[in-house]
Amino acid sequence: MIELKQVSRRYRQGDNLVVALDRVNLGIAAGEFVAITGESGSGKSTLLHLLGGLDRPDEGEIWVDGVAVGSASEKELTKYRREKLGIVFQFFNLLPTLTVLENVALPLQLQGQRLHRAEARARELLDLVDLAKRAGHFTFQLSGGEMQRAAVARALAHRPRLLLADEPTGNLDEVNAGRIMALFGAIDQQRLATLVVVTHSPEVAAQARRVVRLRNGRIEADVAGKGQGHGRRPPVVADDDSTSIGHPVHG
Ligand code: ADP
Numbered sequence: 609m610i611e612l613k614q615v616s617r618r619y620r621q622g623d624n625l626v627v628a629l630d631r632v633n634l635g636i637a638a639g640e641f642v643a644i645t646g647e648s649g650s651g652k653s654t655l656l657h658l659l660g661g662l663d664r665p666d667e668g669e670i671w672v673d674g675v676a677v678g679s680a681s682e683k684e685l686t687k688y689r690r691e692k693l694g695i696v697f698q699f700f701n702l703l704p705t706l707t708v709l710e711n712v713a714l715p716l717q718l719q720g721q722r723l724h725r726a727e728a729r730a731r732e733l734l735d736l737v738d739l740a741k742r743a744g745h746f747t748f749q750l751s752g753g754e755m756q757r758a759a760v761a762r763a764l765a766h767r768p769r770l771l772l773a774d775e776p777t778g779n780l781d782e783v784n785a786g787r788i789m790a791l792f793g794a795i796d797q798q799r800l801a802t803l804v805v806v807t808h809s810p811e812v813a814a815q816a817r818r819v820v821r822l823r824n825g826r827i828e829a830d831v832a833g834k835g836q837g838h839g840r841r842p843p844v845v846a847d848d849d850s851t852s853i854g855h856p857v858h859g
Contacts, residue, residue, distance in 0.1 A: 609637060609638040609672065609673050609769065609770070609802055610636035610670075610671065610672050610673075610770070610802070610804075611634070611635050611669070611670070611671040612632050612633060612634040612635075612668065612669070612670050613633060613668050613669040614631045614632075614668040614669070615629055615631070615632045615658065615665045615670060615678070616629055616665060616667040616825075617629040617658065617663065617665050617666055618666050627824075627825050628651045628654040628825055629654050629658070629825045629826075630824070630825035630826050631667075631668070631826075632651075632668070632825070632826065633827075634827065634830075636802065637802075638769070638802055639802055640802055640803070640817060640818055641796040641803040641805075641815075641816045641817045641818065641833075641835055642803065642804050642805070642816055642817070642819070643807055643812060643816035643818070643819045643833060644656065644804065644805065644807070644820050644822065645806075645808060645813050645820070645821045645822070646808075646822035646823055646828070647808070647823070648808070650822040650823050650824065651826075652806040652808075652822055653774060653806060654825075655806070656772055656774050658677070659770070659804060660689070660693060660695055660772050661677045661685040661689060661693070664678055664679075665678045672688070672692065672693075672769075672770060673692050673769050673770065690715070690718065690766070691719075692768055692769045692770060693769075693770050693772065694762075694763030694764055694766070694768035694770070695771075695772045695774070696756070696759050696760055696763045696771070696772070696773040696774070696776050697759070697773075697774050697775075698775040698776065698778040698779055699779065701759065702747040702755060702758055702759060702762070704746065704748050705746070706746070706747070707743065707745060707746055707747075708734065708739060708742050708746075708747060708750065709730050709731065709734065709743040709744065711758060712730035712765050713730040714726075715762060715765050716729055716765050716766055719766060726765075730743075730765060733762075733764055733765055734758075734761055736761065736764070736791075737757040737761045738757065738787075739754060739758055742754060742758075751784070752779055752780055752781075752784060753780055753787060753788070756777075756779075756780060757787065757788065757791065760776075760788070760795075764795070767800075767801075769801060770801060770802050770804065771800075771801040771802070771803050771804070772805075773803070773804070773805040773806065773807075774806045775807055775808070775809075776792075776807070776812070777789065777807070777811075777812055785809070785812070789811065789812055792812075792815055793835065796817070796835065803816075813833065814833065814835070815833070815834075815835050817832065817833050817835040818831070819832075819833045
């Protein structure tokens with residue numbers, strides 16, 4: 609579903625040219641759960657921004673679900689982000705003047721869905737992330753862990769093919785980080801989206817089925833992760849598995 613061919617991205621820093629990504633080749637199939645790891649400055653965020661169509665490569669091609677993300681027009685990229693992509697950032701990015709339910713429903717309304725349909729879908733997602741009880745709260749009334757779960761719900765609302773996450777546990781304590789990791793595990797198990805998660809946390813990476821490690825803008829290692837199933841796909845599950853999402857097991 610994702611293919612990077614000889615992708616390079618260079619940045620000018622004063623008189624220096626920094627090579628953030630250096631002729632990277634990477635393929636990710638639909639339904640994979642991939643962690644992108646590596647030291648600070650290794651190119652992780654650059655890779656994620658390129659996949660999200662938030663930045664463009666200097667060289668090479670980037671394909672995501674049939675879209676030439678590296679060379680698409682702004683209009684095509686807007687459509688791509690709106691229809692195919694969900695993004696979760698470190699700093700939640702929820703709108704403080706809206707309730708949790710309204711925040712999750714917003715992307716659907718932007719797509720033109722009617723309010724009652726958008727909110728019905730938003731409630732499903734809030735169940736998934738165990739925030740049904742907080743639907744009517746404003747986001748500033750939530751804890752950091754709850755905000756991040758709301759952000760995951762919002763990112764999934766429009767059923768994106770690809771969910772990108774940039775250090776999604778970066779601002780969370782261990783317990784809440786564990787809940788987010790369990791949530792990604794559930795998203796993977798239920799095949800809700802292909803998952804690409806940038807993280808420097810070994811615990812988060814351990815949740816993935818595949819771990820791609822970057823170093824100086826190149827892929828240094830591409831190995832099977834320790835995530836449930838050890839790289840094998842589970843059989844398609846019915847949604848009666850959803851009780852496991854409400855009570856994630858830590859550790
Ligand atoms: P990581 O996410 O692994 O920390 P980044 O992708 O943020 O790495 O950065 C890779 C390299 O590119 C670093 O040397 C960084 O300083 C440089 N870089 C990233 N973004 C920019 C930018 N907007 N302008 C200049 N240099 C940048």
